[in-house]
Amino acid sequence: MKWPISIAFAAALAMGSTALAKDDPLPSWNDGPAKAAVLAFVQAVTTEGTSNFAPVEKRIAVFDNDGTLWAEKPVYVQLLFAVDRVKALAPKHPEWKTNEPFASILKGDLKGALAGGKHAVAEIVAASHAGITTEEFTAVVRDWIATARHPETGRLYTEMVYQPMLELLDHLRANDFETFIVSGGGVDFMRVFAESVYGIPPHQVMGSSMKVKFETVDGLPALVKQPELNFVDDGPGKPVGIQMQIGRKPIAAFGNSDGDLEMLQYTCLPPGPDFCLYVHHTDAEREWAYDRDSAVGKLDKGLDAAAANGWTVVDMAKDWSVVFPE
Amino acid sequence: MKWPISIAFAAALAMGSTALAKDDPLPSWNDGPAKAAVLAFVQAVTTEGTSNFAPVEKRIAVFDNDGTLWAEKPVYVQLLFAVDRVKALAPKHPEWKTNEPFASILKGDLKGALAGGKHAVAEIVAASHAGITTEEFTAVVRDWIATARHPETGRLYTEMVYQPMLELLDHLRANDFETFIVSGGGVDFMRVFAESVYGIPPHQVMGSSMKVKFETVDGLPALVKQPELNFVDDGPGKPVGIQMQIGRKPIAAFGNSDGDLEMLQYTCLPPGPDFCLYVHHTDAEREWAYDRDSAVGKLDKGLDAAAANGWTVVDMAKDWSVVFPE
Structure with a gap:
């Protein structure tokens, strides 16, 4: 009966501790x-x-x-946060209804919003990430990440x-x-x-x-x-x-x-x-x-x-x- | 004999643990x-x-x-490092003999070197802290700090x-x-x-x-x-x-x-x-x-x-x- 034991032992050695599920740090x-x-x-x-x-x-x-x-x-989580933040802030910015990239975001057309390239992204980031204190921003993200769900899986991020x-x-x-x-x-x-x-x-x-x-x-x-x-x-x-x-x-x-x-x-x-x-x-x-x-x-x-x-x-x-x- | 003990106890309480030198975290x-x-x-x-x-x-x-x-x-340690570094690099920069703020540094006149204000400081910092890799810079500082001594106390910094x-x-x-x-x-x-x-x-x-x-x-x-x-x-x-x-x-x-x-x-x-x-x-x-x-x-x-x-x-x-x- 020595043979199977030595094989198991050799395998355990070869894989480090992973052969023993109990000790496996990467299950x-x-x-x-x-x-x-x-x-x-x-x-x-x-x-x-x-x-x-x-x-x-x-x-x-x-x-x-x-x-x-x-x-x-499908896109970076933070971009989805920015989109939601633009939507939340829209009532205070009636001009966004007609100004790009915001108009496209508010219509649900992310692709259209991003068509403006780097300039559009910079505008979205500035609108959604600036003009508030770091403490306020933390609170906004904390609220969002606790409830927002992935568009395809429905899971929390x-x-x-x-x-x-x-x-x-x-x-x-x-x-x-x-x-x-x-x-x-x-x-x-x-x-x-x-x-x-x-x-x-x-x-x-x-x-x-x-x-x-x-x-x-x-x-x-x-x-x-x-x-x-x-x-x-x-x-x-x-x-x-x-x-x-x-x-x-x-x-x-x-x-x-x-x-x-x-x-x-x-x-x-x-x-x-x-x-x-x-x-x-x-x-x-x-x-x-x-x-x-x-x-x-x-x-x-x-x-x-x-x-x-x-x-x-x-x-x-x-x-x-x-x-x-x- | 209760009296002295209670006074010592009250003093110990008032000072936290500091009354007992053995336990004093800030001796x-x-x-x-x-x-x-x-x-x-x-x-x-x-x-x-x-x-x-x-x-x-x-x-x-x-x-x-x-x-x-x-x-x-008398001045920030790092400025003394910069001065020593300028002196060490001087052989590779013959022009420093006549150009300020380096000429003054090489003559040992720190006050004269700093007379040029922010511009002079920026030149000294650039000459002494740039143009090398971060690893090389670390090695230079390590060598200097191990041996350089304070001009007044003679101690290592x-x-x-x-x-x-x-x-x-x-x-x-x-x-x-x-x-x-x-x-x-x-x-x-x-x-x-x-x-x-x-x-x-x-x-x-x-x-x-x-x-x-x-x-x-x-x-x-x-x-x-x-x-x-x-x-x-x-x-x-x-x-x-x-x-x-x-x-x-x-x-x-x-x-x-x-x-x-x-x-x-x-x-x-x-x-x-x-x-x-x-x-x-x-x-x-x-x-x-x-x-x-x-x-x-x-x-x-x-x-x-x-x-x-x-x-x-x-x-x-x-x-x-x-x-x-x-």
Whole structure:
């Protein structure tokens, strides 16, 4: 009877602790190269006395948000928030009935509203994200995210986070990693739910931002969001933002689009140890399938870079047994 | 024999645990109103079931650096670094022998160099802080701070930190506060020593910054410091920086100059609980004495605001039994 036991043992060794469901830190990940690579990396950097050991202060992991931690289809959640906010503010702006891009939004024609390109987006963002204090904005987002539902699934947006990534965040933190969000999304928007949903406190959330001014409002000092862009945390802005805010090169980076490419390149610069992973949206049944030709979350150069550099690519359909929390 | 015991007990109660030196978290603070106020605040926000209790995620404390955590006289340490860096780079810049402000620096005439005002400072900062990668800059500062000595005391600059403030940082962290630096000084400069000296990791250090670009250097991606100002983390910039990076109002703020005033105003906005403290430099013997008329670390409006708002003011000569670590 020795034979089956030794096989089970060898299999357990090969998969780390994952053969024992009870001890599996990533139960929603199917056994396969992606899961094995994640576990092997964490094991390596936390094993003292090896060349890949990373002291605790170097254990910094950065995550994109849209498409990496939660769904980004049919369009970014924050854009849907902006649309709802424009609708809510419309009674105070009768001129929006005839002025674009607002007129299209109020008619329910998002595509028409976005036809105005960057200028239209800037107008929508300014109207929906500026002219109020940071505290007021937080309250508005908190109310919205507690009730708004995804147009296709009917779920709350905070229920459209990826269960396997929640497990990965927990596993990294259990191994003394500090986890950060580095997203092209608005920082004030994400901070409202990042702590309760991802376990990531506001000061570890980075994103794009509008300028903020210290002003006197009703006789008291307040921070007022200005209708002017401050920082775009996308593409080459991601490593720049990491330097500005973290001040230390991460050793693990997780993304899903070409906008994350520079962050992964920077994180996986020699010398290691380091780990770079792309989530590849391949699951049209449980989520969405898209990559090189997608308007939202385009993953083209990134796929090539992953292949060239040996980065880990999650095949969502194959590698995840669960996508959204049950 | 009951009488002396009850007096000792009453005194111990009045001073919290400070009557027992063994349990005193702030041994370098003399008993007095400043120490009592600090201890009472920490006690209050960590006592569950009271109206002043603050849950752990709200326990955010922000500290200015120059003049609050370490000495800033005769001039800011970073300016002395810049001077040394200009001298070190001079052989590569023969034109500096005749061009101001460099010519004055090379002659040892700092006052003359600064006579050119903001323009001169910008030139000195650009020459000494830009044109290299962030990694190279870190290495340069690390080498300098390990050996450079204060012109008057002969101490290493990292030995010119305030022992009572180190104890305060520890005491706050022991009570589950997250401690942050919010300084007008350069963020990349402070991050080199803030972790080892103050126990504050790079991502909890905020400061002024130059722009950074993601570029290819020697065929590899790198972050290169640009000779262009990105953010001034002083005055109204401090609450703005706090919002950008922490995303949550602190409940405790510590400063020493008018440049910290807006940070204290913002932190001590109702509703509380909150705590604001100014370090007042009153100790010409062990440190320096300066306030309303000082060019470096001017404390004028701040002193008035402290009196008007009931903020705690540390009288360095009276309230601190030790200034620098022994």
